[in-house]
Amino acid sequence: MDTLAPRHGARLQKHGAHLQTQVQNPAQQEAITQFSLWAPDADAVAVKLENGQLHDLQPLADGWFSRLVPCGAGTGYQFVINDHLKVPDPASRAQLDDVLGMSCVVDHAAYPWQNPDWRGRPWHEAIIYEVHVGLLGGFAEAEVILPHLAELGITAIELMPLNEFPGARNWGYDGAEIFAPESSYGTPDELKHLIDTAHSLGLMVIIDVVYNHFGPEGNFLGQYAKGFFREDIQTPWGAAIDFRRREVRDFFCENALMWLEDYRADGLRLDAVHAISEKDFLVELAERVSSAIPSNRHIHLILENEANNASLLEQGFTAQWNDDGHNILHHLLTGEKEGYYSEFMESPTTKLARFLREGFIFQGEASRHGHARGEPSGHLPPTAFVLFLQNHDQVGNRAFGERLIELTDEDSLKVAVILLLLSPMVPLLFMGEEWGTRKPFFYFTDHHDELAKAVCEGRRNEFREFELFSHPEMREKIPDPNDPQTYVNSMIDYRERHEPGHEAWWHFYHTLLELRHRWIIPYLPDTRVEQVTILAERSVSATWRLGNGSQLRIDINLADNPVKLESPPGPRRQLFSHRVDNDHWHEGILPSRSAMVSLD
Template identity: 60%
Template sequence: MPPSTVQTWTHGALLLDPARTRFALWAPDAGSVSVELDHGRSLPMQPRPEGWFVLEADCPAGSRYRFSIDGQLQVPDPASRSQDGDVHGPSRVVDPAAYQWQHQQWRGRPWHEAVIYELHVGVMGGYLAVRQALPALVELGVTAIELMPLAEFPGERNWGYDGVLPYAPEASYGTPEDLKALIDAAHGLGLAVLLDVVYNHFGPDGNYLQRYAAPFFRDDLHTPWGAAIDFRQRPVREFFIDNALMWLLEYRFDGLRLDAVHAIDDPDFLVELAQRVRQAVPAERHVWLNLENEFNQASLLQQGFDAQWNDDGHNALHVLLTGETDAYYADFADRPTEQLARCLSQGFAFQGQANRHGESRGEPSGHLPPSAFVLFLQNHDQIGNRAFGERLNQLAPPQALQAATALLLLSPMIPLLFMGDEVAAQEPFLFFTSHQGELAEAVREGRRNEFAAFSAFADAGQRQRIPDPNAPSTFHASRPQALAQQAAVTREWYRSLLQIRHRELIPRLPGARALGARVLAEGALSAGWRLGDGSLLCIDLNLSPHRVECAPLSGARLCFEHPAQAHPTGAPPFLPAFSVRVQLDDKTAPDGERP
């Protein structure tokens, strides 16, 4: 889309100097707009072309304000940088330069070094509590934390995907300065910080845009959350691109994960966003851009985005580990081992193949490097979208889960952990909100009806057992608690695997490419990669309860094996049940030798 020929203003309140602020609101459906300040001050805004209203006024940082639409409706700033009194309360003018950064020389980490730990700030206790947890994550071997969405949402409990004020960090977690202090502290420990952002919809409570800026949305296109955002409108594009730049430049986040971009019916917007980010960020900084995209649009991963969450890899592994084939797992019910092999060797399992609905899904991805895919055994969705939020360690055989964890942490794909994985947390991660009244009832019933496609909840009476998202107990039950003995054993398992990754793999990952994967038996496969230094990595995996024939790679050294075995005359020509073997050939054997 070409840029507008009329000036597009920066949305919201921009502090021009310590005493003066410029306010800008895109309100194409409004006849008049004023800024309402404390003590009854009302300042009319000046209309500008294309639906803009603008005002410069004496107004220092910390001032509270609202916008009055046609003298009838008072609303918070949709680009509010901070809220006083939740999403319906007044907005605050913020000085983005007020925080004094302690680690200004931080330039980020190269993408191939990423070991990502996804967490929910509220469940962990707020920005300060997350900050206190950072040293333990560094000791574990994590190199980046990823925060679930922080955009201001109604109430104090929410996953974050119901945010309605994308520029304002959730106040119940702390102040904007507390968030910057968390990022600053992470940088001081060598940790990158990513933020999950939602650019595909607004939450249902506290979004007033339809009242004065209906062109923000499309009448002809809907998403699961309502009318689609209209990215054909230049002010709409700038609203979200400026938001991305705010997080990266003002808050110094090291990257963004864009939620559910398949619900954005304008890939050109995504390409422009990536281009604008790359242009704005200094060349010496490492900034990561990741996607969640059910459409498996591999083409986007060559247009400014580093990687995509690989749901296909997770789904195939989940079916192999648990045997579950309900709902979307049905796409992986018949050939999960073959689909996992395709993920390891080509990126996506679905590269244009038909899904369970008979619809073509995905684009060819075999030309992309392994680092273009973020692999995980669990994340907020894959736990929280279960009716009772069970974790994988409650669903899979322990030895099989250990083998799958070794694959996760020792393959050339980028690994992602979810909070609590490393201590075998028994607590669920449930879906929680803090809506009120009719909306609370609608969310409660909607949540229960989501599971009608699962055999265990086909009966409406069974669905009534599903926890109420709005109950405070649902939120509090989701706090992971470490049980000392099991936590220590599991944590050491993760730490030892990540030590191997840092020592053996990360230095060799730039330039790595997949050589292929072959199915050995149902639940077992062998995959190989040519690493950037020419060495050959081979991972043999058996998630079945049966021994499988598989000779070791000739001349390669054993980096890791589970369960460990004695090898008086060399490694045996088979894989025991629930096992993994990782070998590295430093002599750069020919590509065709294995797998």
């Protein structure tokens, strides 16, 4: 067995984040693993190996227990607390049998990387494609779609959370073992092979991580380390994680470094950081990543943050998912105005213009809940914002998982896609949208008994304030997340893209991405917005000055009536247009549901 690099082992040992460190006995060539656990509420801790051997861990300072044990990679084990409570390692590198089973020793240094010189890609080249690995069949099966994505023009895949969760079907946000890749997807080496293959095709890999809560099953930290949580702050998932504690911060920082170093991911997307009250923890995490990763690697940290803390995007974070941009476009495309879309129904064109000009729409204004939300963002570059029309949340959190193609007309959707793929913001696509699939994407889980019933009832009650679901009999029609058929009905078949009707959508996306690669990406650094003009209701004109001095202009009209431009594009290079003929172009007429994209 190969020895873990001393620097790596020293880092894990120094920070003590419940991690395993494998070392080699040079005299006997015997594999030895160091087991450590932070259990301040325990009187005694032992590690029990799969062969039945029990080894008492030695108590150390500050609630730590640790011991070197003769065993190597592949060994199953569990911790025994106070001689009776058997629990998996909270930092297990792999699980032998779901979240309640034994943990498994993993030697991360043993994998033979085929692309050791890969350094990633600069952020301005990012074109992101969000994927749920489970729906593709697992890590090995997911590799099959990578050549398709490279051909399409994608430069980064974003994998929904990979951490071990209860059962075999889950979005991944119910993780219990955040260091262990989901066992139903495959082994740690199979995940590494997926990432290795992506790198060989020029694709970055971004992993979605959840640091704001644990799932409802499989996490035992509260039984031997109550200080991991704080009862004075309650979240939708229970007591908040206590990021005031050094051990807690180290736990999550080490997790981030594991994905970036041991798996060689190119970035992380941090889920719902607005649920983390200690924003200085986020800054610390970014600083620790920056100091640990060599400067010649491109590493990107992306936020999902309902609070719109623009200041974090100047403190080590690369970009943020721009829900404001999605929400205003979705309202304009569909007319929907319930839930959070209600915040965008008043003066929608003004809000559309602000999003294009400044990034966030909410920059301190009161949300529908009456709280101030957001910080000024107009000084940030367009690439600080990840724009999308669809993602797992915006599709899967609909009662019936409908995709946007089912909710609006084709011409309006194409106008929005043009804006998505040819604006200077970083675009994100959701699996299957590039060929116009109509397969739904549902919310699915694999819970059982009372927990399954509670999850199903909770899911259906989320929609009780929507007019369509105000009656219980309508809510009963919402698919049960735990029904295996709900999961099966969410699966998509990539062969579908070759079928009549789908090929045209694929060609549309491919053409736009080719244009982005040729005319926009090379000149994105130092791009700034110049002007955004409201032409009429549901119609705007936006211009950006690219880094090479050229001017990118996008004119869109989502209204039912034609609109006259204040200044026709004239001799500018026609990059792309939809529903615009030559006369329209030269006369500066935007027909209904049309778009013009030009360069000076």
